[in-house]
Amino acid sequence: MGRYAMLEARDVSLSYGATQALRDVSLRVEDGASVALMGASGSGKSSLLHCLAGVIVPDEGAVLIDGIDVTGLPDKDRSRFRLERMGVVFQFGDLVPELTLVENVMLPLQLLGRRTKQARSRARELLDLLGVADLADSRTGAVSGGQAQRAAVARAMVHEPRLVLADEPTGSLDSINAEAVLDALVDLTRGAGATLLVVTHDNVVASHLDTLVTLHDGRVLSAPVNV
Numbered sequence: 001m002g003r004y005a006m007l008e009a010r011d012v013s014l015s016y017g018a019t020q021a022l023r024d025v026s027l028r029v030e031d032g033a034s035v036a037l038m039g040a041s042g043s044g045k046s047s048l049l050h051c052l053a054g055v056i057v058p059d060e061g062a063v064l065i066d067g068i069d070v071t072g073l074p075d076k077d078r079s080r081f082r083l084e085r086m087g088v089v090f091q092f093g094d095l096v097p098e099l100t101l102v103e104n105v106m107l108p109l110q111l112l113g114r115r116t117k118q119a120r121s122r123a124r125e126l127l128d129l130l131g132v133a134d135l136a137d138s139r140t141g142a143v144s145g146g147q148a149q150r151a152a153v154a155r156a157m158v159h160e161p162r163l164v165l166a167d168e169p170t171g172s173l174d175s176i177n178a179e180a181v182l183d184a185l186v187d188l189t190r191g192a193g194a195t196l197l198v199v200t201h202d203n204v205v206a207s208h209l210d211t212l213v214t215l216h217d218g219r220v221l222s223a224p225v226n227v
């Protein structure tokens with residue numbers, strides 16, 4: 001076990017008004033490990049993922065990425081940290097519908113200052129790995145949910161992040177497509193030695209990952225178990 005986990009939540013609590021979504025959640029994911037985050041609808045999975053990604057700052061507790069307390073960073077620095085170090089696949093995707101798939105996938109690289117030509121060719125490589133190379137120049141608003149989801153995975157991986165967080169990345173897909181997208185996500189992260197946390201309702205998805213963490217009413221139900 002390294003001195004720092006790649007991802008650590010320490011006693012994270014979060015409320016939306018009167019609704020307490022997370023209660024003293026602690027979690028530790030070692031570098032290179034993969035975790036399935038499960039639990040019933042409303043148990044707090046997306047809220048925790050948003051806290052881990054630094055999109056939401058918890059009311060109490062801290063999130064540490066590779067030993068760095070991101071909860072303490074100013075908003076701008078937290079966004080930059082996310083861009084540089086993490087790949088995030090959000091539950092409902094958040095691709096720009098007016099842009100093509102390849103333009104969406106290139107975005108993180110362009111924001112990181114890479115040359116357009118280099119960014120475009122890397123983005124095409126990822127779209128190819130995810131089986132949607134032929135749609136690279138299609139507008140995102142004109143492809144299916146599953147195809148857009150593949151592009152969202154490509155965009156999360158394009159800058160080779162050390163940490164990938166994915167919220168129901170296969171939720172809108174049929175089982176064959178879900179399996180293919182998940183295999184690609186797991187293969188790419190394992191190949192890169194990156195750390196992966198996937199929010200899912202699906203036991204088959206969870207079985208592809210090293211350990212399982214279950215939330216119940218905003219609390220961690222059990223210590224991580226091997227699946």
Ligand SMILES: Nc1ncnc2c1ncn2[C@@H]1O[C@H](COP(=O)(O)OP(=O)(O)OP(=O)(O)O)[C@@H](O)[C@H]1O
Nearest residue numbers: 016019020021039040041042043044045046047048
């Ligand atoms: N923006 C919000 N405003 C108010 N309440 C919210 C908000 N987002 C989530 N909640 C509430 O917080 C609790 C946890 O929600 P969360 O979306 O984190 O659960 P989840 O486990 O991801 O659910 P699902 O599996 O349905 O996506 C729920 O009671 C939910 O209604």
